Amino acid sequence: MALKQVMIGQGTASLDEVPEPLVQPGALLVQVDHSCISTGTEFAGLKASAVPIWKKAIGQPEKVRKLLQLVVQRGLSSALAVVDTQRKRRQPTGYSAAGVVVEVGAGVNDIQVGDRVACAGSKHAYHAEIISVPRNLVVRIPDRVSLADGSSVALGAIALQGVRRAEPSLGETFVVMGLGVIGQITSQILRANGCQVIGVDPSQDRLSLAESHGMHYGLRPGVGEIEQVWRVTGGMGADAVIITAASLSADLISTAFQMCRKKGRVVLVGDINLNLRRSDIYEKELDFRISTSYGPGRYDDAYEQEGKDYPVGYVRWTENRNMQAYLGLIETGQVSVRALISSVCPLAKVSEAYSSLFSGGKAPLLILLSYDRTSREQSISTVVRTTASLPARAGQIQVALVGAGDFARSTHLPNMRSQRLFHLRAIVSTTGHNAVATARQFHADYATTDYQQVLSDRAVDAVIITTRHDTHARLALEALTAGKHVLVEKPLAVTPEEVMEIADFFAGAGAGRATPVLLTGFNRRFSPHIQSIKEIVDRRTNPMIINYRMNAGYLPPTHWVHTREGGGRNIGEACHIYDLFTCLTQSVVESVYAQPVSTGTGYYGPSDNFVATIRFVDGSVATLTYTALGSKHHPKEQMEVFVDGKVLSLNDYVDLSVAGMGKGRRTKTMEKGWREELLAFGQAISKGSELPIPLWQQVQAMNIAFAVEREIRR
Numbered sequence: 109m110a111l112k113q114v115m116i117g118q119g120t121a122s123l124d125e126v127p128e129p130l131v132q133p134g135a136l137l138v139q140v141d142h143s144c145i146s147t148g149t150e151f152a153g154l155k156a157s158a159v160p161i162w163k164k165a166i167g168q169p170e171k172v173r174k175l176l177q178l179v180v181q182r183g184l185s186s187a188l189a190v191v192d193t194q195r196k197r198r199q200p201t202g203y204s205a206a207g208v209v210v211e212v213g214a215g216v217n218d219i220q221v222g223d224r225v226a227c228a229g230s231k232h233a234y235h236a237e238i239i240s241v242p243r244n245l246v247v248r249i250p251d252r253v254s255l256a257d258g259s260s261v262a263l264g265a266i267a268l269q270g271v272r273r274a275e276p277s278l279g280e281t282f283v284v285m286g287l288g289v290i291g292q293i294t295s296q297i298l299r300a301n302g303c304q305v306i307g308v309d310p311s312q313d314r315l316s317l318a319e320s321h322g323m324h325y326g327l328r329p330g331v332g333e334i335e336q337v338w339r340v341t342g343g344m345g346a347d348a349v350i351i352t353a354a355s356l357s358a359d360l361i362s363t364a365f366q367m368c369r370k371k372g373r374v375v376l377v378g379d380i381n382l383n384l385r386r387s388d389i390y391e392k393e394l395d396f397r398i399s400t401s402y403g404p405g406r407y408d409d410a411y412e413q414e415g416k417d418y419p420v421g422y423v424r425w426t427e428n429r430n431m432q433a434y435l436g437l438i439e440t441g442q443v444s445v446r447a448l449i450s451s452v453c454p455l456a457k458v459s460e461a462y463s464s465l466f467s468g469g470k471a472p473l474l475i476l477l478s479y480d481r482t483s484r485e486q487s488i489s490t491v492v493r494t495t496a497s498l499p500a501r502a503g504q505i506q507v508a509l510v511g512a513g514d515f516a517r518s519t520h521l522p523n524m525r526s527q528r529l530f531h532l533r534a535i536v537s538t539t540g541h542n543a544v545a546t547a548r549q550f551h552a553d554y555a556t557t558d559y560q561q562v563l564s565d566r567a568v569d570a571v572i573i574t575t576r577h578d579t580h581a582r583l584a585l586e587a588l589t590a591g592k593h594v595l596v597e598k599p600l601a602v603t604p605e606e607v608m609e610i611a612d613f614f615a616g617a618g619a620g621r622a623t624p625v626l627l628t629g630f631n632r633r634f635s636p637h638i639q640s641i642k643e644i645v646d647r648r649t650n651p652m653i654i655n656y657r658m659n660a661g662y663l664p665p666t667h668w669v670h671t672r673e674g675g676g677r678n679i680g681e682a683c684h685i686y687d688l689f690t691c692l693t694q695s696v697v698e699s700v701y702a703q704p705v706s707t708g709t710g711y712y713g714p715s716d717n718f719v720a721t722i723r724f725v726d727g728s729v730a731t732l733t734y735t736a737l738g739s740k741h742h743p744k745e746q747m748e749v750f751v752d753g754k755v756l757s758l759n760d761y762v763d764l765s766v767a768g769m770g771k772g773r774r775t776k777t778m779e780k781g782w783r784e785e786l787l788a789f790g791q792a793i794s795k796g797s798e799l800p801i802p803l804w805q806q807v808q809a810m811n812i813a814f815a816v817e818r819e820i821r822r
Contacts, residue, residue, distance in 0.1 A: 110492040113541055114235035114458050114477075117198035121462035123455070124198070126540030127490045127557045129240040133214040134415040136246055138227055142259040142452075143205035143235045145475040147465055148288050148354060148378075197549070200541045202235035204228055204262030206255040208481070215415070216243050224249040226261035228402060228431060229412065233262065234541075235458070235477055243415045244405060247431045250439040256452070256476055257438050257445045260289075263474075264434035264443065265402040265427060267293035267352070270377040271301070272425055273399040274348045278302040283337055283346045283367050284323075285360065286353025286378055287314040289474045292448050294352055294377070295323045300442040306340060308333055309353075313470065321444060329363075337367045345369030351376050358383035368394055375399050402427035409666070445474075452476045490558040492540070494547045500531035500567075505593075505793050508534040508562035510583060511575035512546040515597075520572055521550045523783045529790040534562050559583065563590040570625075570793060573597060576673040577680050581606035588613055588624050595789045597629040599683045600810050602675035607810045614803055625792045625799060627785070628806045630687035634781030634788060637764045638688065640773050641749060641756050644766065645692055651727030652751040654692060656685050659738040659745070660716075670713045678715035678734070678820065679813045685732050686722070686816075687801070687809035692749070695724035697812055702819035705737070712736055720816045 110125035131137045206226045209219060219225065227233040229245040249258040267290045276282065282298050284291050287309035298305045299322040306325045307318045315326030325340055327333040337346055349364040351374065358381040364374045365388035373395045376382075389396065404418060405411035405427040411418065418426050425433070437443040450472035453461040461475050500506055507524065509516055512535050524530045532552040536559055537543035543555035562568050563586060570593035573583050581601035587594045588610075601607045610626070617623045632638060645652060660677065663669055674680045690697075705717035716736040723729050749756040754768035761780050764773040788800040799806075 110489050111237040111540070112455060113237070114201055114455075115198040115541060116201050116462075121201070121458055122198075123458055124541065124544060125492055126236070126544045127492050127555055128238050129538065129540055130490065130557050131211040131213045132240060132242075132538070134216060135213045135240050135242045136209050136216060136219060136225070137211035137213075138205070138207045138225060138239050138241055138246070139210045139481055140205050140207040140235075140237055140239060140479050141255040141481060142207075142479065143202050143233070143477045144259045144263065145202070145235070145461060145465075145477065146204065146263060146289070147450075147472055147475060148290070149203075197545055198541075200234045200236070200539075203230040203233050204259060205233040205235070205239060206249060206258035206261065207239075207479070210238070219243070219246065219248065224255060224258070226258040226431065226435060228262035228265060228427070235455075237455070237479055240538075242413055244412055244417065244426075244428050247428060247435065250435055253435055253438050256449070256478075258435060259476060260293075260445050260448075260474065261431050261434060262402065263290055264293055264438075264445075265430040266290055266377065266399075268297055268430050268434050268437075269401065269403040269425075269427075270294055270350050270352065270375055270399040271297045272403070272430075273397050274350055274373055274375045276301045276303050276348070280304070280347040281306065281341050281344075283308060283349040283364070284318075285309075285349060285351045285364060287311070287318050288352065289448055290377060291352035292318055292321070292473070293443060293445075294350055296321050296443045297437065298350075299323065300437065306337060306346065311470075314473070317447065317473075321447070334363060334366045341369070346372060348373040348375065350374075351380060352378050354379045356381055358385075362388050365389055365392075365394055365396075368392060371395070373397060403430040409668070448474045449476055450474055452478050455479050491554055491556045491561060492544050492547075493554045494544070494552060498531075498551045500533070501528070503794070504531040505529060505790055506531045506533040506567050506569045508536060508565070508568045508571045508592075509546075509552075510536040510559060510562070510571055510573045512537040512542050513574060516572070516574040517546060517549075519782050520574065520786065521546070523786050525550060526783075527787060527790065529787070529794065533568050534565065536562055559586075563587060563592065569593060570595065570789075576668065577675045578602050578673045581610060584626065585610055585613060588626060591624060593625040593789075593793050595627045595629060595786070598681075598687075599675060599679050599813065600628040600806055602672075602679055604811070604814050607807055607814075611803070611807055622796075625789065626803065626806070627789045627792070627800050628687070628809070629785065630684055630691075630801060630806070630809060631781040631785040632684055632688050632761075633691040633801070634784035635761055636779050636781075636784070637758055637761055637773060637775075638691070638781065640764060641758065642692060644754065644756065644769070645749065645751055646694075648751050650752055651724075651729070652693065652749055654689060654728065654730040654750075655733075655748045656688070656731065657733045657746045658682070658685065658735070659740075659742050660734060660736050661738075661740050661744070662736045663713075663716075665710060665713055676715040676817065677713065677736075678718065678720075678817050679810075682715075682720070682732060682734050682816070683809050683813040685734075686812040687805065688747075689722055689724075689730040689732075689812075690805045690808050691801075693724045693726055693728045693730070695726040695728060697722055697808055698725050699723045700812055700815035700819065702816040704820040705735075715817065715820060718816070718820045720812075720819070722812060 112123045113126045115124045209223045227241040232241040281304040283306045285308045295318045305323045308327045346367045370392045375397045377399045410416045535543045535547040535552045535555045547555035571587045573596040584594045584596045702720040720732045743760040747758040757765045761778045
């Protein structure tokens with residue numbers, strides 16, 4: 109039986125069955141005891157899921173531009189299909205939970221199986237029976253703190269970080285605007301800091317609750333609250349205001365500024381309209397500060413995902429240390445969560461819990477979900493069978509897709525569905541809800557989080573690998589060794605050693621068994637435009653000069669492509685073009701030279717801007733200009749081939765002109781060869797023919813990339 113997880117979509121919440129996650133290095137598997145529904149954040153998410161996509165687009169012009177680009181690239185019907193899929197796709201929810209550790213990943217040495225822990229993170233601490241959480245988003249729960257109270261850890265850390273940003277000192281007067289659960293906790297933390305606390309909220313019940321936990325004064329908005337603050341402070345004004353409310357009105361921030369004394373502080377924790385008025389701030393020289401969620405480390409993948417901590421001597425309060433401190437306040441009684449809990453709902457009744465958020469009566473403050481912690485071994489599986497699957501037909505190639513990201517869902521899977529040659533056997537993803545949603549959408553037989561499952565599945569003929577770049581070689585080699593045919597997205601590998609391992613596999617293959625097909629996803633050579641060019645250059649009598657320009661666009665240094673996972677832009681993307689050069693010349697490379705552009709700043713990565721020149725044994729010379737310096741309004745890819753008195757010009761895989769022959773080719777959408785690549789893969793398997801790209805060419809494309817990398821990093 110699969111584990112249960114809460115999913116939201118189109119304004120409703122329900123339980124889905126998803127496969128159990130596998131423990132990852134640097135992470136832990138936690139069997140959840142309680143998770144916390146943040147009535148503000150999750151109510152907003154639930155409402156947003158019901159908003160028609162055209163209404164969302166009105167306020168998000170960037171998404172409209174992306175949709176128009178998709179129309180140009182793939183046509184109107186394909187673009188609308190992608191939009192419809194996104195609209196119907198249900199999303200996981202939850203970001204604060206507590207439970208017991210059931211498995212520890214490699215590299216985690218300070219937490220043991222059986223420890224009681226609290227977990228945070230919108231990508232990890234889901235409302236699910238078992239969750240996988242990176243080490244820096246997990247803290248031990250003190251013995252005297254219940255798992256129920258500990259499940260509020262993310263909300264508590266948010267409140268604590270807001271207080272830290274305000275820098276309270278003993279005896280100061282603070283105003284807390286908005287007494288939802290984060291405002292209530294903020295008020296208690298300020299009281300523990302020896303501050304006088306004034307709360308503002310339209311609900312008398314919430315004002316009374318905060319007063320019962322030590323808040324000094326409660327005010328209702330719209331009844332002279334600014335004057336009341338000045339009156340309570342003896343005409344001085346508040347030392348600081350912390351905004352924990354949510355509002356579309358700009359009046360809230362203006363009111364906060366007007367409550368402050370000269371040189372006071374305003375800290376924003378909630379989601380409000382930031383239409384600031386200069387007159388509110390200027391004369392009193394106020395400080396306005398933003399508090400970012402749980403604290404330092406938030407939105408930093410190196411901290412959250414890779415487990416790289418900040419030295420305590422330089423960053424005293426990280427998000428993990430804030431989480432610990434919050435649980436310490438509960439342990440000492442300085443913060444009380446119990447009275448803030450409106451209800452505890454069994455997981456099986458989650459729909460009722462979310463329905464209460466829409467009720468017309470008193471809005472709940474904090475809702476907890478409780479979980480039945482039955483034996484994990486007896487009840488949880490890494491495989492979920494789907495009822496939407498279609499039976500495989502005789503002769504179809506049964507495929508497992510590994511890595512169900514945006515590219516796979518928008519490109520490979522629709523192309524596979526359009527061709528009767530393939531049957532989708534399985535979807536593999538490290539996140540179970542994504543595996544299940546994708547499997548249902550594209551009618552796969554099952555979804556799993558375990559790659560070994562598809563390798564041991566005799567029905568699986570082939571795997572398509574679309575994971576992060578640094579996993580490609582390992583996953584491909586495991587599949588080849590298991591006798592599966594492999595289409596692995598580029599790059600084939602991120603190191604020369606990995607390429608050598610794959611070459612060695614084929615060198616030793618064939619002893620009494622059929623050699624599987626390997627195809628690296630160098631799709632451009634399969635483009636109908638490139639095939640038209642190839643018909644011409646295959647009949648040439650002289651070497652060629654090929655100029656290729658890739659206006660790649662800017663990616664920030666923190667983007668995963670620049671990390672170890674991506675291998676950099678030369679290895680991760682430019683390898684496409686090295687394969688294209690090899691395809692057109694059909695020649696062995698003779699020499700490689702590359703020159704990078706050094707900007708002298710950290711804005712660009714080392715492989716963002718370079719010119720590479722490759723000479724081939726047949727005498728042809730190919731040049732790649734790869735740059736992030738250009739404008740996104742200019743075509744991304746352009747190629748010119750000079751050969752035998754002709755000039756072949758290809759513009760963004762839409763327009764091909766041939767000077768000297770009077771012929772060309774123009775298409776309504778980009779034709780980059782993805783569909784043709786998949787068909788070539790399938791035909792090679794079905795007919796037992798040669799590899800769609802000869803192995804030496806797949807290897808050469810990567811070796812050119814490694815040679816260029818050495819040149820640009822000198």
